[in-house]
Amino acid sequence: MSRRIVITEFMDEAAVQTLRAEFAVVYAPDLVDRPADLAEALRDADALIVRNRTQVNESLLTGASRLVAVGRLGVGLDNIDQAYCASRNIAVVPAIGANAAAVAEYVVGLAMVLLRGFLFSSAEVAAGTWPRARLASGREVAGKVLGLVGYGSVGQRVGQLARAVGVRVLAYDPMLPTAHPAWRDATRCDEVDDLFRAADVVSLHVPYSAQNAGLVDERRLGLMKPGAVLVNTARGGIVDEAALARALRSGALAGAAVDVFAHEPLPAGSALAGVPNLFLTPHVAGVTYESNERVSALIAQRIAEILRPA
Incomplete structure (x- = not known):
């Protein structure tokens, strides 16, 4: 069975395509605004990729029984319940330094x-x-x-x-x-x-x-x-x-x-x-054309490394 990745907010298209070459990918930049659809998409997801708007907490992840990794397209982790993820052995991966x-x-x-x-x-x-x-x-x-x-x-x-x-x-x-x-x-x-x-x-x-x-x-x-x-x-x-x-x-x-x-x-x-x-400004200090490429490529690489068979 192909490993499955859900991406809830915007990501550089080249990085998305890189992931699609190896995994099943659900990419919908507006998925963060559709909570019922997001919860359904996560039921058989192995990885989740978000920015700062998606609230990654117990309520969201309860039904995501296969999830092993959360990639953060940025560095701030206040929207991710790190303690809950740790209790589930879900790796949390920020894009340190990329923006x-x-x-x-x-x-x-x-x-x-x-x-x-x-x-x-x-x-x-x-x-x-x-x-x-x-x-x-x-x-x-x-x-x-x-x-x-x-x-x-x-x-x-x-x-x-x-x-x-x-x-x-x-x-x-x-x-x-x-x-x-x-x-x-x-x-x-x-x-x-x-x-x-x-x-x-x-x-x-x-x-x-x-x-x-x-x-x-x-x-x-x-x-x-x-x-x-x-x-x-x-x-x-x-x-x-x-x-x-x-x-x-x-x-x-x-x-x-x-x-x-x-x-x-x-x-x-x-x-x-x-x-x-x-x-x-609307939370864009770290978001440029170039930084989006770097952040997206880094998270795509890290998530792929986690999901590949040992």
Whole structure:
């Protein structure tokens, strides 16, 4: 009997075809939105491939008696019940490192434009307002301090790209051993509050967890330098969205770019609606044409290795 793979969200077509050459594949990018059909498809599935929207939990997997692997097209695992999967001996396979370059470009690129302050000037220029005097005080990124909250594979790639344009890198990551070679390229902060005080740009690269929920709250936003900016490509719920809105409206924070939200899609009329100096994107920091190819190819390879006969 051919091993069977169910893919519930979008995946690079070349990687899908690679899997189809060897396995029976059900590929439906909208399957995540059809729970009854998804549950039925999983009844005789050996592997499941998802992105961040599919909630891989006991309720979903109860009828998936043959399942041996879950591939994650990305790195965040907060939508996957890892403890339950472990209890069933189901391997959970994230695409570690495959989208790090895309996230790094997003973070450094947005840090640059937020510090310059011209990101939202198009409408004024088109209307003939010509806000040149106000925008002439924008700041260069070279010589600034980037604070990375989380210094794993993605945070390290962000730091590497930032250093190439003259940025000094601080990082907070109590899980990364002090002897790790990555610390040669960044100053280690033992306390996260010290990082918030020192950085011109704070970028978040930690998973969502009970410990990290509300990590960036009103108090920590208040520690940031006048003129500092915040970038969140990690997970929603790590930043208190209402507190962020207040900091931006008051001018205490110069700007922010947010790619992830406590509720996705971000509902209309949220605390972040109409907030000045705020750039919002729909959870795409790690998703580019190239990164989708890399992530998909990596997960296809790893899942195939698990499913092939020993």
